[in-house]
Amino acid sequence: MKACKTFALVLIALIFFACDSTKKVVATPNAIPGKDDGIIEVTFLQMNDVYEISPSLSDNIGGLARVATIRKELLAKNPNTITVLAGDFISPSVIGTLRHEGKRIRGKQMVDVLNTLGLDWVVFGNHEFDYDDLADLQARLDESNFTWLAGNVRLKGATWTQQFFKNRNGGTEICPDNQVVTLKDADGTTINLGVFGVLVDTGRKPWAVYSDWAESAQKSYAEFDPKTDVVVALTHLNVDDDKKLSAMLPEVPLVMGGHDHDNQIYKIGKATVAKADANAKTVYIHTLRYDKNKGVATVKSELRKVDGKIADEPATATVIAKWEKIKNESLGSAGFDAAKPVTTLKQPLDCREGIIRHQPAPAGAAITEAMLFVSKNKPDCALLNSGSIRVDDVLSGTLTELDIVRMLPFGGAIVEVEMRGSMLRKTLDTGVSE
Template identity: 25%
Template sequence: MNEILHIYHTNDIHSHFENWPKIRHFLERKQAQHARQNEEMLLFDLGDHVDRWHPYTEGTMGKANVRLLNQLGYLAATIGNNEGITMPHEALDTLYEEAQFDVILANLFDENGKRPQWAVPRKLYTTKSGVKIGVTGVTAGFYKLYRLLGWQLSNPLEELGKQMNILKKEADILIVLSHLGIHEDRLIAKLYPEVDLVLGGHTHHVLAKGELDGRTLLAAAGKYGYYIGHVKLEIDPAAKKIVYQSARALPTGNFQEPPGEAAEIEHYYFEGKKLLNQKLVYLPEKLESDWFKENRLTGLLCDAVMEWCDADCAFLNAGLVLDSLEHGPVTKFDLHRILPHPINPCLIELTGEKLQEVLLSTLDPKWPHLELKGLGFRGKIMGRFIYRNIGFNHALRKIEVGGRPLEPDRIYRLGTIDMYTFGDFFPHIREAKIHYFMPEFLRDVMEWKLLQEYGQ
């Protein structure tokens, strides 16, 4: 009799705990169902489960996410860039201390070139019938950012080759846990046709019924817990070969609502709020935010970025500041509420000629109402740009920095945010010399500035 293997997978949850009760309820029922039918079930997460936009994740530095994975009996996980480059080195190094699942990650090393003790490059699992399942995992190559946090990454596709050379000698079925994105997953299928299954994430793609590339099945389940992936394999235990396979992305919106769903979602939020309820300063006045006008609060943030980066000038978009700060005590939760983004300050070195082109492009009327998702931004719209040490003479189309006309050949130090270096905002910024300040987020820099202005 053939063996039935059910593989469920999640990816890019990004701490969207509003979908977690449905996911938990569904998977618990499937675990019971497959046990009754004497069918095996494996459960994997493909990274970016952690996202510090949610107060529960922020307050526990991701360890709440690990506890949630433990509760559901995940077999293994790999990491995404949100675990890897939005957390300080020590926080990632201790994130999985309580993990009851394997962290499979082949291409991450410490500064000395050693794999962290909490990760393994590959793992061999054996089914009830004796079929050996070889699993390896890789994460996306944000090499420079990992280096700034005290880690090294090897090329994920090259590292896969090393792991495949070992696993194909030991395993009957080969699975890759990939946080590389759809294009690289397809490349895996071409480079390593011996791989049976790639479970993918990172680019938030949905493969509703999987995708067969050669003999390799690709599966992916979108983002935020809107889907759960399910792969069904029928295996001939004598030949130790897959004789049937299918993949689906199951919409969680169709799942049954579990009892107490709303209370559970609220619990995650208020637990995070309690953990972040640490008073920082007392404001003698309300600091208003406004996405379309110059205002004191966003101006303070822009000042903070310029000073933190030791820059000649600075700009950022007002839509970063999601809400006002009320008169009275300000806590870490308040700063997290108004600046939830995993966005770092950065310093850009540009000639005056290129800086002028960038600054003139910020005046484009498309920006203030532009809706934006991703690249670390956890707000709604861009809002207008706010400037420090920058003046515009619109009649002459001339720009001043520090009260003096821009000099075309001079190198200027622009303080701004890393988001502009990743997206298609300003080509000159992407091409410039960039210094990222890590692991500090904008809310950390704002805290530093508020303590300067209002601390006692």
């Protein structure tokens, strides 16, 4: 790196943010006459890091109406199907930054769609703490019909901490560290299934306080009644920590994780650690088979691509269409002309996270050049966190105003600062090491 005495540095200020409920998932006990064979299968439909409700525009991959169809098909095969999202979903997104009925949308669209889809469990991710105002997160909690697990994060006041909660039916429902649900299959095999949730501590806010995720996981595990037959984990951790968690609690057969945006699966001893692709481009379908007599759990996992071969589930598709319409109207009233061309790309601009988060990419160069162009103090360089580019798509042809908002939905300010070369080096080194 070229040594600089002093220079102005341009940074995009990023907004980071983070959530619960206690709905018990109890499958229909559709028992039929027969002998309890002591074996039960539980199906988990896993998503993680979902910011978009619709398929990507370039390749038509993803889309929550399709995930809802997969869920219905799994439920038809096995009533003991549980749908989970391993954190990061109320922010960021284009729709989330817009206004509707005088208020910022801020993830309301996602909770609405996930309620209709029939989501059962989430764990808080760091992006659930993106919004500065606690009222935004609280509104999303209150609106949601699913359970938010939050083992190692607490709501913090001036002199107190407490569990996050939902306002529900005039009372409150806490976001539990863990919970146990009772499941029964057709021949009457009944188990108590435990789940706990832990997350990274990077979604910092004055009203949130974290404890150590590993201690929280161990505490949750120890709290389960001996009658709990099998325990699974829902996490939003770096993959190395997911592996550590699995090694620490080898009796947990399945760790469903998030935070990483590319699909990956590992066997740690006999346990499975899995993450799907962000934005529901894929989902994991795990079949957990538990033999009560032997006390043995086995997991089979299938990664399913969410593409145009899967039909939209009508009810979810209707809710998504409602929000897409709100998006277009709101963009218009915010002064954006969604379809207005900004430029024509000579070649496709690859903004997929698998590329831009791991290597120098033309998308980053284009944005930093634009930052330098609009800066006031003619800075020597511009810095951009690749995580602030959210479109996760290949853009080509005409780049519209909507594409720009899709690329940079956080909407933070550009900040110009002076710093020494040593500080720049430290900043860049931190970027590489994270």
